[in-house]
Amino acid sequence: MLKDIQSTGNKDTRSGFGDGIVEAARKNPNVVALTADLAGSLKLQQFIKEFPERFVQCGIAEANMMGIAAGMTIGGKIPFTTTFANFSTGRVYDQIRQSIAYSDKNVKICASHAGVTLGEDGATHQILEDIGLMKMLPGMTVIVPCDYAQTKAATEAIAEYKGPVYLRFGRPVWPIFTSDRPFEIGKAQYFSEGTDVSIFACGHLVWNAIQAGVILEEKGISVEVINIHTIKPLDEAAVISSLKKTKCAVTAEEHNIIGGLGDAIAQCAAKNFPVPVEYVGTKDTFGESGTPKELMKKYGLDVSDIVAAAEKAMSRKK
Amino acid sequence: MAELSAIASQIRRDIVRMVHGASSGHPGGSLGCADFLTALYFKVMKHDPSFNMDATNEDVFFLSNGHISPLFYSTLARSGYFDIKELATFRRLNTRLQGHPATHEHLPGVRIASGSLGQGMSAAIGAALTKKLNKESAVVYSLHGDGELQEGQIWEAAMFAAHHQVDNLISTVDWNGQQIDGPTKKVMSLGDLPAKFAAFGWEVIQLEKGNDVDEVVKTLEYAKTFVGKGKPIVILMKTEMGKGIDFMEGSHEWHGIAPNDEQLAKALAQLPETLGDY
Numbered sequence: 280m281l282k283d284i285q286s287t288g289n290k291d292t293r294s295g296f297g298d299g300i301v302e303a304a305r306k307n308p309n310v311v312a313l314t315a316d317l318a319g320s321l322k323l324q325q326f327i328k329e330f331p332e333r334f335v336q337c338g339i340a341e342a343n344m345m346g347i348a349a350g351m352t353i354g355g356k357i358p359f360t361t362t363f364a365n366f367s368t369g370r371v372y373d374q375i376r377q378s379i380a381y382s383d384k385n386v387k388i389c390a391s392h393a394g395v396t397l398g399e400d401g402a403t404h405q406i407l408e409d410i411g412l413m414k415m416l417p418g419m420t421v422i423v424p425c426d427y428a429q430t431k432a433a434t435e436a437i438a439e440y441k442g443p444v445y446l447r448f449g450r451p452v453w454p455i456f457t458s459d460r461p462f463e464i465g466k467a468q469y470f471s472e473g474t475d476v477s478i479f480a481c482g483h484l485v486w487n488a489i490q491a492g493v494i495l496e497e498k499g500i501s502v503e504v505i506n507i508h509t510i511k512p513l514d515e516a517a518v519i520s521s522l523k524k525t526k527c528a529v530t531a532e533e534h535n536i537i538g539g540l541g542d543a544i545a546q547c548a549a550k551n552f553p554v555p556v557e558y559v560g561t562k563d564t565f566g567e568s569g570t571p572k573e574l575m576k577k578y579g580l581d582v583s584d585i586v587a588a589a590e591k592a593m594s595r596k597k
Numbered sequence: 598m599a600e601l602s603a604i605a606s607q608i609r610r611d612i613v614r615m616v617h618g619a620s621s622g623h624p625g626g627s628l629g630c631a632d633f634l635t636a637l638y639f640k641v642m643k644h645d646p647s648f649n650m651d652a653t654n655e656d657v658f659f660l661s662n663g664h665i666s667p668l669f670y671s672t673l674a675r676s677g678y679f680d681i682k683e684l685a686t687f688r689r690l691n692t693r694l695q696g697h698p699a700t701h702e703h704l705p706g707v708r709i710a711s712g713s714l715g716q717g718m719s720a721a722i723g724a725a726l727t728k729k730l731n732k733e734s735a736v737v738y739s740l741h742g743d744g745e746l747q748e749g750q751i752w753e754a755a756m757f758a759a760h761h762q763v764d765n766l767i768s769t770v771d772w773n774g775q776q777i778d779g780p781t782k783k784v785m786s787l788g789d790l791p792a793k794f795a796a797f798g799w800e801v802i803q804l805e806k807g808n809d810v811d812e813v814v815k816t817l818e819y820a821k822t823f824v825g826k827g828k829p830i831v832i833l834m835k836t837e838m839g840k841g842i843d844f845m846e847g848s849h850e851w852h853g854i855a856p857n858d859e860q861l862a863k864a865l866a867q868l869p870e871t872l873g874d875y
Contacts, residue, residue, distance in 0.1 A: 311730070335726065338760070343719045343753035350659075350723020353708050354651050354731055358723075373713050374750070378720055382700045382710045 281471045281492040281504060286454035290427035292483075293391040293448055297322025299434025300359055300389075304330050307357065310438050313348055314361045315341045320450075321361040321391050341366045345374035349384040357438055358386050364393035364447055365406035368413055379443050380416040387437050388413075389446045393423075394533035395561070395578055396451045396483055396571040405566035411538020413445040414511045420444045421511040422464065423532075423540075425485035427455045429508060432462035440464055447482065449533075451571045454486050457506075465509045467517035473501035476589045477521040480531040481507050481540050484559065484580060488531050491585035502589070513543050519551045527555045527592040531585050536560035555595035557588035601810040603871035604675065605635040609841045610868045611671035611684055611875060617861040619688035622696070625851040626742060627668035629773050629808070629836040634672045636813035637738060641821075646677035648705035656735045657724050659709060661717020662742035662771065663697040664853070670694050673706035674875070681875040715748025717741065718768055722758050722829075725766045736824055739768045744776030747785050752797070758829035759798025767820045769832040771807070775849040790833055800828040807834035842867055 304310040304326060312326050313335040327334045335351075337344040341362055348358035360367065367390035368375070379386045390409065397405045414421045420442060424430040430448045437444045460468060470489055480488035485506045492502040503521050507514065522528060528548065530541035536558040545556045561578050575581050608631050616622035638644070642656040660669050667687065674681040679693075686692040693702040697712025709720045721739035728735055745751065758766060770790070778784045787793070794801045800823045806812040816832055823830045838852070839845030842864045856864055 332730070335761075337757060338753075340750075340753035340757065342715075342750040343722075343757055346716050346719020346750065346754065347723035347726065347757070349709060350720035350725075351727045353657065353720075353724045354653065354727035354733075356727050356730065374716055374719075377710050377713045378716050384709070 281489050281496055281502065284456055284470060284489055286456050287458055288455045289452045290455055291450060291452050292424060292427055292430040293320070293450060294322050295424070295427040295430030296389055296391065296434050296446070296448055297325065299431035301325045301329060302431070303435045303438035304333065307438055309355050309357045310359065311335060311351060311356045312359045312361060313337055313344050315339055315344045315366065317362050320363070321389065323361060341371045342374045345371045346378050348386045349378035349382060352384045352386060359389050360386065361389050361391070363404060364390035364409045365404055368409040369406060372412060376416060380419050383418060384443060385441055387444045387446060391448055392450045393447045394449055394482070395566040395574040395580070396449050396533060398450070398571045398574065399568050401568040402565040407535045407561045407566060408538060409447060410510060410532070410534045410540065411542070414543065418443060419511065420464065420509070422509050423447045423481040424508050425482055425506055426453055426457050428458040429462055433508065436462060436464050449483060451483070453483055456486065462508070465512050465514055467514040468506035468508060470504040470506065471502055473503040474524055475501040476593050477503045477505060477525040477528045478531060478585065478589060479505050479507050479518065479528060479540065479544050481510060482533050484531040484533055487580065487582050488585055490582040491589065494582065494586050495589055507540055510540050510543055513547060515547050515551070518544060518547045522548055522552045522554050527596050529557045529559060529585060529588045529592050531559040533580060534560050535563055537563055555592050557592040559584050559588050601635050601639055601814070603869070604639055605631045605810055606869050607872040608635060608668065608671045608675060610865060610870060612667040613842065613856060613861060613864045614874065615667045615671070615684055615687040616855045618685060620855045621688055622667050622855060623664040623853045624667065624856070625775070625838040625845060625849065626662065626771060626773070627665040628842060628845065629838045629840050630665055630740065630771050631668055631841065632808050632810040633740065633769065633813050633834060633836070634668055636810050636817060638672050638676045640814050641817045642738065643735065646705070648678055650708060652708065652724070654733055654735060657708065657737050659717045659721040659724070659737070659739040660698060660711055661739055662714065662745050663711030666694070666696065666698050669698055675872065678706035679704065684875045714742070714745040715750040718751055718754040721766055721768065722754055722763050725763050728765055736821065737766050739766070741768060741770050743770055743772045743774065743781055743787060744784070746770065746787055755794065755797045755799065762827050763829045764823070764825055764827050767817070767830045767832065769834050771836055772833050773836045773838045775838045775852065777849065777852050779849055794831045798828060800826070800830045802830065802832045804832055804834040807836035808840045
């Protein structure tokens with residue numbers, strides 16, 4: 280039962296990245312970290328302390344950082360670039376496209392402060408388009424872990440995976456609930472199995488999806504909550520098998536419903552097993568200043584929004 | 598080994614034949630930099646045509662102004678990276694010799710894609726940093742168009758290289774004063790280029806005769822004496838766009854167009870076939 284899934288603590292996902300890269304660097308001497316004046320925000324303090332010679336400060340020059348990361352792979356380094364999600368993607372799209380993706384460089388683009396939960400800094404910093412931008416690049420793996428533990432596990436996993444990766448995480452303190460669950464790139468993670476509705480979620484919204492599932496279960500609805508932490512390559516087999524059971528779906532993400540997880544699931548459904556899909560995400564809009572909690576509510580990312588979407592999806596069956 | 602000038606002549610023949618064969622490509626800058634790349638690949642660089650991407654213990658070259666790909670491909674083929682016959686596939690469907698250099702098709706000798714301008718200096722710096730981390734003494738080279746210096750990323754990279762004392766990097770600027778829309782002075786003046794690089798903290802070397810292959814060798818060898826001295830090194834190299842073919846010389850008109858049959862014949866008549874055409 281979903282209500283048995285308890286939080287074991289609270290921590291920001293970016294701290295999972297900071298702790299994960301230290302572990303990865305201890306294991307693999309080729310791991311190097313680059314930043315564009317955001318080492319503190321990306322929690323690199325311990326990495327810098329342990330591996331000062333493997334840390335590259337680029338200053339506020341993200342385009343150059345992406346190119347340097349691409350170049351550093353020649354000779355075997357595994358560069359992790361670190362800055363906010365907006366500056367990791369939109370600002371440097373062509374550098375990633377040509378020097379990293381098209382050139383098939385083993386660079387890990389690690390992006391914090393994604394989505395509206397960045398909060399008060401407002402829309403200039405709250406990118407809601409980055410998953411779409413990155414998943415459109417051929418050969419790019421896109422991972423959006425859901426809590427501290429999974430972000431740490433994902434950070435360690437991508438160091439051992441060969442190829443360009445976009446790893447997206449965030450700023451707010453968030454429940455930890457995957458400490459005892461294994462993480463595997465490209466493998467969907469089940470929190471419950473059910474027959475009435477599938478809820479596919481990523482990032483911070485996985486926790487909200489679980490809470491929505493608790494409410495739905497109390498109403499007697501059989502819910503399948505699945506964490507799609509790897510949006511590309513999508514675990515199509517898991518998605519299709521779930522859709523065949525439940526025959527309707529909800530997607531939940533802290534991202535524009537255009538281009539993100541929702542699009543990926545809908546495309547998979549359309550190709551393989553068409554069913555009604557309802558989208559929880561931002562509706563083709565920019566964000567704004569506010570607390571993360573206020574913004575989640577205003578932009579329709581709350582537990583109640585997922586419950587409503589699930590009920591609507593079920594009502595649309597047949 | 599043939600004289601460097603003889604090699605450069607053959608490379609120039611390859612360039613115009615490739616561009617003519619594809620009915621597209623960029624002959625102007627390719628011809629202008631033919632002496633530079635000949636000097637680099639046939640004299641100055643320690644490099645291994647059996648090609649490994651990691652370039653362990655060898656010098657590395659990055660072409661940042663990727664549109665002069667005909668020159669790059671001919672130089673690589675003539676150096677033994679791949680069969681010269683493959684030059685005939687330039688810009689054709691399913692070729693490894695894409696319009697702009699790419700690693701995607703696994704062409705030996707290319708280590709990063711270029712074409713979208715301004716990115717190659719950053720990549721070169723990255724490779725230079727890795728060589729330092731790996732305790733290698735090899736040198737990293739890069740080539741840039743002068744028009745390309747209008748891209749902001751170049752100056753991000755220039756600032757970085759000086760700050761981090763990337764002194765195993767020798768970047769060269771093809772200072773031909775031309776770009777697609779006309780003379781660089783008219784399109785977007787670079788101002789006092791030597792002073793700009795000096796102010797950014799680079800060792801600045803000027804080369805007036807960038808189309809004299811022996812002068813290029815001398816200048817590159819001189820530049821190498823600054824390796825390990827704490828500063829990145831730039832060679833500001835004056836060249837003539839279209840060099841070697843009288844009707845192409847000195848004009849931006851031949852930046853990105855192909856010669857017709859008659860023009861090809863006229864061009865080839867000016868360039869001795871020294872190593873055998875592909």
